Amino acid sequence: xxxxxxxxxxxxxxxxxxxxxxxxxxxxxxxxxxxxxxxxxxxxxxxxxxxxxxxxxxxxxxxxxxxxxxxxxxxxxxxxxxxxxxxxxxxxxxxxxxxxxxxxxxxxxxxxxxxxxxxxxxxxxxxxxxxxxxxxxxxxxxxxxxxxxxxxxxxxxxxxxxxxxxxxxxxxxxxxxxxxxxxxxxxxxxxxxxxxxxxxxxxxxxxxxxxxxxxxxxxxxxxxxxxxxxxxxxxxxxxxxxxxxxxxxxxxxxxxxxxxxxxxxxxxxxxxxxxxxxxxxxxxxxxxxxxxxxxxxxxxxxxxxxxxxxxxxxxxxxxxxxxxxxxxxxxxxxxxxxxxxxxxxxxxxxxxxxxxxxxxxxxxxxxxxxxxxxxx
Numbered sequence: 001x002x003x004x005x006x007x008x009x010x011x012x013x014x015x016x017x018x019x020x021x022x023x024x025x026x027x028x029x030x031x032x033x034x035x036x037x038x039x040x041x042x043x044x045x046x047x048x049x050x051x052x053x054x055x056x057x058x059x060x061x062x063x064x065x066x067x068x069x070x071x072x073x074x075x076x077x078x079x080x081x082x083x084x085x086x087x088x089x090x091x092x093x094x095x096x097x098x099x100x101x102x103x104x105x106x107x108x109x110x111x112x113x114x115x116x117x118x119x120x121x122x123x124x125x126x127x128x129x130x131x132x133x134x135x136x137x138x139x140x141x142x143x144x145x146x147x148x149x150x151x152x153x154x155x156x157x158x159x160x161x162x163x164x165x166x167x168x169x170x171x172x173x174x175x176x177x178x179x180x181x182x183x184x185x186x187x188x189x190x191x192x193x194x195x196x197x198x199x200x201x202x203x204x205x206x207x208x209x210x211x212x213x214x215x216x217x218x219x220x221x222x223x224x225x226x227x228x229x230x231x232x233x234x235x236x237x238x239x240x241x242x243x244x245x246x247x248x249x250x251x252x253x254x255x256x257x258x259x260x261x262x263x264x265x266x267x268x269x270x271x272x273x274x275x276x277x278x279x280x281x282x283x284x285x286x287x288x289x290x291x292x293x294x295x296x297x298x299x300x301x302x303x304x305x306x307x308x309x310x311x312x313x314x315x316x317x318x319x320x321x322x323x324x325x326x327x328x329x330x331x332x333x334x335x336x337x338x339x340x341x342x343x344x345x346x347x348x349x350x351x352x353x354x355x356x357x358x359x360x361x362x363x364x365x366x367x368x369x370x371x372x373x374x375x376x
Contacts, residue, residue: 009095011076016065021078023094031098035063038078041097042087107282111340112146113236115322122326124151127333130168138373141169141366144214148337149231151326155218155333162218162357165333170365173212175205176266180359183217196224196349199291201232201317201342205360206289207259209270212360215343216335219328223352228325230344231336234286237316238275242283248309253277255306258294259287269294274313285339290314317342328356337363 015022021038023031036059039045045054060082068078075088123143129136130152143150155161163180166172172179205211217229242249253275261268276285298306316322325346328334336343338360348354 009091011070011091014068014070014076016068018064021065021068023076023091025095029095029101031094032100033094033098035065035080037099038089039063039080039087042078042089044085044087107280111148111235113239114147114233114324115236116320116324118147118324122151123147123149124153127152127154127156127165127331134373134376137168138370141370141373144335144337144366145370148233148235148340149324150335152333152335154331157220157330159220159357162216162333162359165216165218165335166214166359166361169369170361173214173360173362175208175212175360177358180357183356183358184354196227196347198347199344200314201230201323201344202289202291203234203287203342204289204338205261206272206287207261207268207270207292209272211270211287211338213337213339213363214335214361214366215338216333216359216361217328217343218333218357219330219355220357221330221353221355222328224348224354225352226346227348227354228327228346229334230323230325230346231334232317232322232324232342232344233340234288234317234342235283235340237313237322238283238286240322241275241313241316245309245312247305248312249275251302251306251309252313255298255302257296259289259292260294261292274310286342288313288317288342339363 010026011023012026013022013024015024017032020032020034023033025031039059040052040054040056045052047053060080062082064081066079066081066084068076070091071077071088074091076091076094078087078089079085080087123140123146125136125140125143130140131137140150140152152165155165160180163172203211204215238249238252241252253273256271256273258269258271260270270287272287274286274288275283276287278284296303296306334343
């Protein structure tokens with residue numbers, strides 16, 4: 001991460017090179033900043049609200065500094081040779097944004113991978129705590145960010161409470177299923193979720209672009225035999241596949257397949273690789289929904305190899321080594337990062353009821369709320 005901007009720093013020497021400003025610090029550190037970056041991030045280039053007010057494309061070409069000096073008030077002043085404009089910077093701000101010496105968090109630093117057994121305690125908190133104590137809410141949101149999964153206990157047994165939980169940190173992502181919707185048996189089910197059959201771990205709504213990034217289930221009643229919830233850390237499984245069978249990982253992360261859903265009012269299609277990577281080739285999202293996958297349309301030379309990779313990944317997702325199973329009792333609510341954690345359930349039968357309410361939300365709102373709560 002970037003250096004703490006609040007750390008007291010003192011400038012020992014400033015040197016203007018052809019394309020960069022070099023700052024030597026009294027603690028022995030050395031920072032080097034490109035002129036174009038300095039001009040683009042200067043104080044006068046930003047509004048009081050922090051947003052940039054200049055259009056970067058209008059910066060003078062091949063910027064050069066006429067001189068740089070530290071003022072009596074401690075600020076570093078740069079006079080530009082191109083147009084005689086003046087920019088000032090706080091030394092602590094520059095030290096805190098030293099991109100040359102920054103240590104960026106790794107993929108593993110940002111995700112606490114888990115398998116069928118949590119090394120630490122199950123990420124859970126009581127509803128009364130997160131609704132009355134900002135520190136408890138911050139802790140619960142941090143659990144979701146770290147593990148992609150968490151539970152609330154003791155959520156009120158009323159319709160719509162699942163949406164009220166979302167409002168603790170953000171906004172409901174409304175879909176064609178509504179603001180929130182009931183999950184229970186249906187005589188004419190339009191989704192596998194509305195039956196009593198096994199639902200294998202999957203990405204919810206993989207046929208949407210973009211798919212919802214958070215999914216919540218609130219249990220209102222559960223008196224049937226079976227119906228245990230199943231969650232799998234897709235990042236853990238994909239990471240294991242990459243280490244054990246790289247050629248299969250490459251196929252699943254480079255070749256897109258199509259997912260679809262349709263009913264009388266809806267027709268949705270999304271094409272994406274099962275394992276999606278970011279620009280640093282880190283795992284960014286998992287899209288695996290076997291019941292919603294369309295027939296594969298691949299090159300003939302790829303078909304058998306792709307099926308081998310797809311089946312291997314599916315078998316890993318179904319392995320007890322990676323699955324965490326638990327029962328949602330009335331008042332329990334589970335939340336999962338739908339980009340990372342795959343959700344499913346076991347089949348259920350017998351006399352009784354099983355009634356859940358589900359809704360969707362987005363991770364950006366959760367991240368924002370967590371960041372705000374972490375300021376204090």
